Amino acid sequence: MTSITLESLTKSYGKAGPTVVDGIDLEVEDGEFVVLLGPSGCGKTTTLRMIAGLEKATTGLIKFGDRIMNEVSGDRRNVGMVFQNYALYPHMSVADNLSFGLRSRGSTKEEASARVDEVLELLELSALKRRKPKELSGGQRQRVALGRALVGRPSVFLMDEPLSNLDANLREHMRIEIGKLHNTLGITTIYVTHDQGEAMTLADRIVVMNNGKIRQVAKPRDIYNSPADSFVAKFIGSPGMNLIDAELRKVDNFFRFGSGISIPSSSVRFLDHYVNERVTLGIRPELLTVIGSEGAVRFSGKISLVEQMGSQLQTYVRLDGSDHHQNFIAKLPPDTPVNIGDQITLYASTSDLRFFEVEGGPLISSAAGEKDSPSEYLVG
């Protein structure tokens, strides 16, 4: 096992080609489980492939421990990698898939067989060792892929969206399996996904990426509570944080946000610097209620759509006086009596509000007055 350090890592394709990874810095501790999370095309898979040695970095450094790995070929980095589509050798049995790497590295048949049996037992695949991949279910194939990555005792475990080909139930099951496996083996793991559920449940830390850059590195809870910028705020959560761009004015003891939202100025004094400027207000849909306490911020509007989700009602509201056409979403209890076309007032505590500079800008500060963001890495 080893720590991994990325320093100003960049990947560009050709002189005029796109820069898909743009000078990222990251430190992954020994035994840590780090998830690279971001939308498609954000550079997370390319980053993983550079760590694996399957892509050459254009500039920057990749270190395993203190050793610079840029010029070390993939087969000498001692990494185990799991691919999105399993990448099992279709013409080989499960046992042969696992032993191929060991035999390639010079293990004897007996050594390879013993090690393969050990890993198959760990993954409860012993009964399937003679089967070909096409005779396995999706979950079993994924376990074989995990086994193949583990069998060589890698010091780094890399996973590229390993669960994306599985159905929802199996994905959840395999997610738990991967979590358990990491707890058992403690191998330094970098896991790429665009599924925030996987990221939140598996990661020690999440790295949110967009357009080839790291937007935030933090623990799952901190990413959710204190997003570094409005991109992270919108990307994390399902649905993401409600974001409203409007001009901030001060009227008496209130900040007036746009034409309809008033916030007591005593609780958000840090906004004084932004009076008469446009800022982005954010509030998570699950923190909105239909019953408000004194001092709560009100959001009034007309209901445009109600989605029954079983455990909640996802309610889409067009805010009054809103100068934009964006829907404001609230997750309400499932028995809330709301209908399309109803006028509704939603309430949020000022401590749950987040403010960002406009156009994807960074977090101004939380309404709770936490001046220091818990995030280790903020862009901009």
Added chain:
Amino acid sequence: MALKFSNQPTLANEIEPGMELEAARKLSRQRDFYFRVKEKLIGYGLILPAGAVFLVFFYIPAAYLLVISFFHWGILSPTTNFVGLKNFRTLFHQPLFWRSLLNSAYYTLVMIPATTLLALAIAMLLRDGMTSRRGGIWRAAVFLPHVTPVVATSIIWVWVFNPHFGFANYILNLLHLPALGWLESTTWALPAVMIDSLWHSLGLYVIIFLAGLSRVPRELLEVATLDGAKKYRIFRRIIWPLISPTTFFVVILSTVNTWQAFSQIYTMTGGAHGGAGGPAFSTTTDAVLIYQTAFTYLHFSLAAAMSFVLFFIILTLTMVQKWISDRIVFYR
């Protein structure tokens, strides 16, 4: 051939609420029958043009060929007599027929592995540049000979193999090797034809192999690399098994093409002057002998019997290859 129509009406709409159950079932069966007939008619209608061409230019002549092989029939003869298996007996007693079979077997046994291995090697070299502009130029360069007319290029090869001022002997001279008689030598005439055939046909097989190689998932090669496998092991254990259906197809195709090779042999060995297959029958293959028997000696029924034997040989070889392939080819 079954076609599915997304706008096919549902029968449930036509079954009225008051209708007896049996009547409804009958109506449903009738409608099913009509739809099946309609689908079949459309299917057969679509393959009819190609089928007609195949029937007129392939199946009918082939059947006619089999029929006339049992007759004594010449193009100038006013009568046609049924002779049973006499043509086949005559054939098997002719030393030249056996010589032609040996020549064809020699030609095929050299050409199949040479074509397959060389085409695969070139395809492997071109594989990495599949998407680049330079790769496209190389692919075109390799494929170009295949689209040139065989007769025209074979005439050029006759010049290349000219023993006195040909390019082939010039190269041998540069390598300090003795000059060869090439097309004038009973030993080297068929190898010279093979070189021409190889040059002409290779492009097609390279393209087929490139298509097969492009279907090997990149991730498998990457996993194998991370697994520590060296290039030869990756080829032997991953690529080779995964392209085995392509290899099998190339082997079948080259078997058929080499057993039937005619134009290049005819052109290069003096067919224009009536002496194809020389010198001393060293390049007389089955196809050449069939042509000469039919169109030089005008013995059509004997040529038909030869063609039938050739067909049987190719069929047998193909069946054997299929039998082998069922045991070693991996189909995903």
